[in-house]
Amino acid sequence: MEEKKNAWLSYDSDAVDQLERLSTSYKAFISVSKTERKCAENLVMMAEAAGYRDLNEIIANKETVKPGDRIYALGMKKMLALFLIGEEPLENGMNILGAHIDSPRIDIKQVPLYEDTEFAYLDTHYYGGIRKYQWLALPLAMYGVIVKKDGTVMDVSIGDGYDDPALVITDLLPHLAHKSMTKPVAEAFDGEKLDILVGSKPLPDTEKDAVKATILKFFKDRYDVDEDDFISAELEIVPAGEARDAGLDRSMILGYGQDDRVCAYTSAVALLETQALKRTGVCLLTDKEEIGSVGATGAHSMFFENAVAEILNAMGVVGDIAVRRALQRSNMLSSDVSAAFDPQFPRVMEKKNSAYFGKGVCFNKFTGARGKSGSNDANAEYMAKMRKIMEDNDVRYQTAELGRVDEGGGGTIAYISAAYGMNVIDSGVPVLSMHAPWETTSKSDVYEAVKAYKAFLKDA
Numbered sequence: 001m002e003e004k005k006n007a008w009l010s011y012d013s014d015a016v017d018q019l020e021r022l023s024t025s026y027k028a029f030i031s032v033s034k035t036e037r038k039c040a041e042n043l044v045m046m047a048e049a050a051g052y053r054d055l056n057e058i059i060a061n062k063e064t065v066k067p068g069d070r071i072y073a074l075g076m077k078k079m080l081a082l083f084l085i086g087e088e089p090l091e092n093g094m095n096i097l098g099a100h101i102d103s104p105r106i107d108i109k110q111v112p113l114y115e116d117t118e119f120a121y122l123d124t125h126y127y128g129g130i131r132k133y134q135w136l137a138l139p140l141a142m143y144g145v146i147v148k149k150d151g152t153v154m155d156v157s158i159g160d161g162y163d164d165p166a167l168v169i170t171d172l173l174p175h176l177a178h179k180s181m182t183k184p185v186a187e188a189f190d191g192e193k194l195d196i197l198v199g200s201k202p203l204p205d206t207e208k209d210a211v212k213a214t215i216l217k218f219f220k221d222r223y224d225v226d227e228d229d230f231i232s233a234e235l236e237i238v239p240a241g242e243a244r245d246a247g248l249d250r251s252m253i254l255g256y257g258q259d260d261r262v263c264a265y266t267s268a269v270a271l272l273e274t275q276a277l278k279r280t281g282v283c284l285l286t287d288k289e290e291i292g293s294v295g296a297t298g299a300h301s302m303f304f305e306n307a308v309a310e311i312l313n314a315m316g317v318v319g320d321i322a323v324r325r326a327l328q329r330s331n332m333l334s335s336d337v338s339a340a341f342d343p344q345f346p347r348v349m350e351k352k353n354s355a356y357f358g359k360g361v362c363f364n365k366f367t368g369a370r371g372k373s374g375s376n377d378a379n380a381e382y383m384a385k386m387r388k389i390m391e392d393n394d395v396r397y398q399t400a401e402l403g404r405v406d407e408g409g410g411g412t413i414a415y416i417s418a419a420y421g422m423n424v425i426d427s428g429v430p431v432l433s434m435h436a437p438w439e440t441t442s443k444s445d446v447y448e449a450v451k452a453y454k455a456f457l458k459d460a
Contacts, residue, residue: 031255071311101261108124121196140240243255252440253440333424339431357445367402367412
């Protein structure tokens with residue numbers, strides 16, 4: 001088999017200019033979209049600027065949906081579906097780009113604030129598959145909402161604003177860490193000790209928990225909330241700081257949450273920049289993938305199916321069978337990141353079947369773990385169709401699996417959508433340091449992903 005060449009070697013100056021413009025906009029996006037709520041909010045603004053309208057508005061006005069219409073459906077402010085209605089009947093199926101917009105992080109508990117030895121802390125519960133030691137002694141930020149009993153929603157953002165204070169989880173100095181350094185990594189770091197240090201200054205004239213009182217005053221002054229309001233809050237701890245170029249050649253991007261917002265952003269851009277389609281094009285962005293795609297905003301929910309039903313109804317097509325036909329006859333790219341080959345850790349990868357920086361968008365025929373458990377495992381006919389689409393549109397692509405057979409494993413939303421009977425295959429951007437606070441991607445792979453997703457929407 002002919003070795004795939006590095007995509008950078010194929011670019012002329014115009015392609016490099018396009019690549020750099022895309023990289024700049026992508027870095028800006030992930031720098032201000034560090035939670036699923038912020039991601040959905042910013043994508044809705046992008047969609048509206050591109051002429052997309054809220055499905056709820058269309059339903060309320062009893063409008064008819066027709067080819068060329070641009071529609072979005074927002075689910076609980078945490079998941080999003082974008083539809084570009086095609087010329088063919090929706091019952092013929094859709095071309096769907098699916099990704100997720102949640103990322104591994106640290107969440108604040110419902111009763112979080114306490115004081116110990118004149119330090120104030122917020123108690124936490126980590127979300128998704130993190131390596132706990134990577135989050136120690138880093139500048140951290142807090143995002144989310146606090147909802148008061150009267151329904152008032154306070155939008156919280158601390159740590160990334162101009163002159164904002166940073167938050168931190170402390171670590172033990174090496175001089176006193178001999179015992180913990182000799183333990184296995186899984187045992188050396190206790191999840192209950194990933195608490196956020198938020199203060200050390202006592203509030204004057206306060207008899208008990210004076211440092212905690214200072215922090216409560218901060219929240220009262222800034223957000224007009226009391227301690228009990230934390231019960232109805234969703235607060236997430238993420239790395240502080242903006243995404244930036246990486247490498248002395250500026251060929252890479254370093255940023256938080258690239259799993260899977262690199263695929264979410266490129267999928268959205270591909271659809272938003274598409275003007276017309278024969279088959280309806282969809283960008284479906286879900287929450288909760290990192291914890292099993294559960295709940296009302298995960299891919300297991302009925303959100304997407306309900307949105308399709310509403311659009312069919314607005315087209316004058318009623319009945320459950322129409323929804324089922326539309327879903328079964330669809331094609332989908334489950335756009336999720338892949339582990340890039342890292343020569344610093346070659347033991348866990350199998351070189352012939354690994355994803356590489358600079359080789360383009362990556363197709364994973366199957367995911368799962370060990371004996372492909374939990375895998376979608378796309379059929380060969382669909383894989384062949386994707387090969388032809390990529391090559392006909394001059395898209396750089398590669399294939400891979402997630403590590404050696406007995407080493408790797410992982411899941412995506414692919415198997416959930418495949419349950420409808422549609423064709424689904426995993427595809428996405430290779431990532432170094434996946435699930436770390438700062439992940440690394442190649443600008444060329446981000447660029448090729450947009451090209452791949454546009455080609456899929458047009459030709460699948």
